[in-house]
Amino acid sequence: MSRTFLPAPYGPPRTVWDRINPVRLIGELSETRYWMYLLLLPSALLITAVVLYPTLYGMQMSFREMRLNRPDLGTGFVGLRHYERMLSDPVFWVSLRNTAVWVTFSIVIEFVVGLIAALALNRNLPGTKVLAVLILLPYFLPNVVAGHMWALMLDPRLGVINDLLVRIGLLEGYKAWFADPGTAMAAAIVVEAWHSFPFFTLLLLAGLKGIPTDLYKAADIDGAGPFAQLRLITLPMLRTIIAAAVILRVIGLVNSPDLLLILTSGGPGRSTQVLSLYAFQTAYRDFNFGYAGALSVVMFVFLMVFAWAYIRITKVNQE
Amino acid sequence: MSTLTLRGVRKSFGLLEVLHNVDLELEDGGFLVLLGPSGCGKSTLLSIIAGLEPASGGDVLIGERVVNDVHPKDRNIAMVFQSYALYPTMTVERNMGFGLEMRGVPTAERDGKVLDAARLLQVEHLLARKPGQLSGGQRQRVAMGRAIVRDPELFLFDEPLSNLDAKLRVEMRTEIKRLHDRLGTTVVYVTHDQVEAMTLGTRVAVMREGVIQQLADPQTIYDRPANMFVAGFIGSPAMNFISGVLEAGPGGPAFVYEAGRLRLSLPEPAMPRGVAMGRPVILGTRPEHLTLGSGSAARLSGTIDVVEPTGPDTMVVAMIGGQPVTARLPPRVALRPGEPVELAVDTSALNFFDPESGERL
Numbered sequence: 231m232s233r234t235f236l237p238a239p240y241g242p243p244r245t246v247w248d249r250i251n252p253v254r255l256i257g258e259l260s261e262t263r264y265w266m267y268l269l270l271l272p273s274a275l276l277i278t279a280v281v282l283y284p285t286l287y288g289m290q291m292s293f294r295e296m297r298l299n300r301p302d303l304g305t306g307f308v309g310l311r312h313y314e315r316m317l318s319d320p321v322f323w324v325s326l327r328n329t330a331v332w333v334t335f336s337i338v339i340e341f342v343v344g345l346i347a348a349l350a351l352n353r354n355l356p357g358t359k360v361l362a363v364l365i366l367l368p369y370f371l372p373n374v375v376a377g378h379m380w381a382l383m384l385d386p387r388l389g390v391i392n393d394l395l396v397r398i399g400l401l402e403g404y405k406a407w408f409a410d411p412g413t414a415m416a417a418a419i420v421v422e423a424w425h426s427f428p429f430f431t432l433l434l435l436a437g438l439k440g441i442p443t444d445l446y447k448a449a450d451i452d453g454a455g456p457f458a459q460l461r462l463i464t465l466p467m468l469r470t471i472i473a474a475a476v477i478l479r480v481i482g483l484v485n486s487p488d489l490l491l492i493l494t495s496g497g498p499g500r501s502t503q504v505l506s507l508y509a510f511q512t513a514y515r516d517f518n519f520g521y522a523g524a525l526s527v528v529m530f531v532f533l534m535v536f537a538w539a540y541i542r543i544t545k546v547n548q549e
Numbered sequence: 550m551s552t553l554t555l556r557g558v559r560k561s562f563g564l565l566e567v568l569h570n571v572d573l574e575l576e577d578g579g580f581l582v583l584l585g586p587s588g589c590g591k592s593t594l595l596s597i598i599a600g601l602e603p604a605s606g607g608d609v610l611i612g613e614r615v616v617n618d619v620h621p622k623d624r625n626i627a628m629v630f631q632s633y634a635l636y637p638t639m640t641v642e643r644n645m646g647f648g649l650e651m652r653g654v655p656t657a658e659r660d661g662k663v664l665d666a667a668r669l670l671q672v673e674h675l676l677a678r679k680p681g682q683l684s685g686g687q688r689q690r691v692a693m694g695r696a697i698v699r700d701p702e703l704f705l706f707d708e709p710l711s712n713l714d715a716k717l718r719v720e721m722r723t724e725i726k727r728l729h730d731r732l733g734t735t736v737v738y739v740t741h742d743q744v745e746a747m748t749l750g751t752r753v754a755v756m757r758e759g760v761i762q763q764l765a766d767p768q769t770i771y772d773r774p775a776n777m778f779v780a781g782f783i784g785s786p787a788m789n790f791i792s793g794v795l796e797a798g799p800g801g802p803a804f805v806y807e808a809g810r811l812r813l814s815l816p817e818p819a820m821p822r823g824v825a826m827g828r829p830v831i832l833g834t835r836p837e838h839l840t841l842g843s844g845s846a847a848r849l850s851g852t853i854d855v856v857e858p859t860g861p862d863t864m865v866v867a868m869i870g871g872q873p874v875t876a877r878l879p880p881r882v883a884l885r886p887g888e889p890v891e892l893a894v895d896t897s898a899l900n901f902f903d904p905e906s907g908e909r910l
Binding site for chain 2: 442444445447448449450451452453454458462463466467469
């Protein structure tokens with residue numbers, strides 16, 4: 231028999247201790263194809279505990295009765311009753327429409343302003359580094375802080391914006407922006423766009439830095455003007471980043487009720503009621519967790535469908 | 550008629566002056582190579598000709614027209630970049646026709662020109678592809694096709710072959726030469742590769758630190774370099790330099806080296822004109838002008854240091870006067886390191902330089 235000079239865990243077992251030595255056993259296991267599953271196990275367990283379980287629990291909740299202020303009803307299985315109720319719930323339909331308005335206008339404004347800021351910062355003129363920090367500042371503010379700050383600035387009696395608008399003659403008297411159903415949503419969208427456009431600036435700027443400058447030189451010689459260069463070089467080159475940024479931002483906008491909760495609580499009337507806020511209030515104001523769960527599942531499905539359709543339409547996965 | 554004229558072109562970035570008073574003229578149909586080590590200002594000069602960067606002073610003329618303030622698109626030029634700079638989101642066809650598209654040329658005419666150029670460069674079968682699906686050599690062809698389609702007054706090439714592997718580089722070099730012969734367009738070509746410069750150029754401008762050291766046809770640059778920088782930069786292996794003194798001896802004039810102990814007899818025609826005897830000089834001789842032989846009067850004596858067979862030739866490095874001197878000898882010479890050697894010098898091809906200024910005497 232040939233002698234082996236390999237250290238302990240390797241080579242054929244020679245003693246009883248070799249057969250039970252844990253270091254040796256792990257060493258042998260690491261040579262098998264099960265090893266990679268073992269290595270994945272800790273993170274799989276963690277994801278199951280903090281992501282998969284809560285998601286599935288929320289989903290099964292939507293098929294149950296769970297009203298904390300009506301313990302007499304129990305927590306029994308009710309099938310699709312919550313979903314049926316949703317179809318005839320006018321607040322749901324208003325919230326759905328408001329969500330579409332809220333997300334669409336916010337995204338468009340944030341993208342356009344973010345792109346302009348990114349293009350400006352990409353020019354590397356003197357002072358752009360300081361400007362970059364200033365432009366990114368709003369994004370560093372927590373939603374709660376930004377919301378309260380704007381609530382104060384837009385306050386009907388104390389607000390600095392009312393004061394400015396009256397002084398320059400755009401407004402005749404102070405206006406309660408969030409108390410008028412005609413302006414509440416628009417005002418909230420302005421606050422949201424102000425707060426989150428730097429997200430687009432940041433990602434688009436990173437994308438712009440990756441576009442070779444030779445392309446613009448070639449385009450200069452080919453005779454493409456600034457607008458043609460933006461349309462035919464810059465935007466196509468940013469397509470993947472734009473798609474990723476839009477999906478991330480849409481998910482954020484659909485799921486976060488915090489800014490609207492602070493600014494309007496969905497009012498006046500239902501004029502700024504969005505789905506996330508409706509689900510939040512159904513759960514934590516009305517204590518109807520079953521129905522809130524069903525609303526969340528609907529949002530989840532909408533987002534899945536949106537992301538799928540958006541990727542299909544923009545064809546970003548085909549490059 | 551000259552197609553390109555530069556008059557006193559200067560460029561500085563802040564206090565750093567990268568181009569000093571560049572003057573040159575390029576005749577119609579000429580092929581000018583801007584050659585130099587990296588950082589010598591050759592690419593900056595090309596950018597100034599293209600209008601991609603403003604000059605700090607001087608005039609650029611294309612044809613009869615001063616184009617200092619003319620936008621690149623209106624200079625009637627086309628440029629091929631080292632990175633190719635193909636638009637990655639467009640097909641090869643659209644890439645090639647983009648310049649015409651931006652100039653509002655009708656689709657039918659555009660398609661015809663693109664097809665002609667694609668045929669010329671043998672990339673017809675690639676027209677529907679995106680640049681990302683092409684190999685390096687194919688991208689290079691498409692980039693040239695994009696320039697040809699425009700039919701410009703002046704072609705600008707910025708190190709177009711640097712990103713290709715060695716074999717492809719040689720092929721494309723020949724291709725560029727063939728295209729130039731066929732199309733007859735005026736070309737300005739930037740490179741740091743002396744072989745490209747020698748093979749392609751009708752005129753070569755050797756640059757160093759923002760100054761044109763010599764502007765001449767390639768053979769003149771090779772045979773009669775204006776200074777030691779040009780002499781050392783062109784040619785591989787480089788020209789040999791030996792320092793010594795010119796003396797009038799009993800047997801005629803001679804170049805005396807190694808502290809006066811060794812001498813190289815020179816016939817009268819080989820002597821530099823107007824140089825006083827007793828003057829220190831640097832003698833420059835190319836490796837191929839040295840042969841084995843003790844019979845000749847003009848010879849260098851030394852010791853063999855290294856023998857490097859390359860196949861067609863064998864490079865022999867000998868220590869002569871304490872300085873390494875390379876000779877390009879026939880293959881299979883029976884020489885060993887450490888042996889003494891006598892190298893006969895072709896005195897008709899000698900160069901002499903001033904040791905202080907490095908200028909040719």
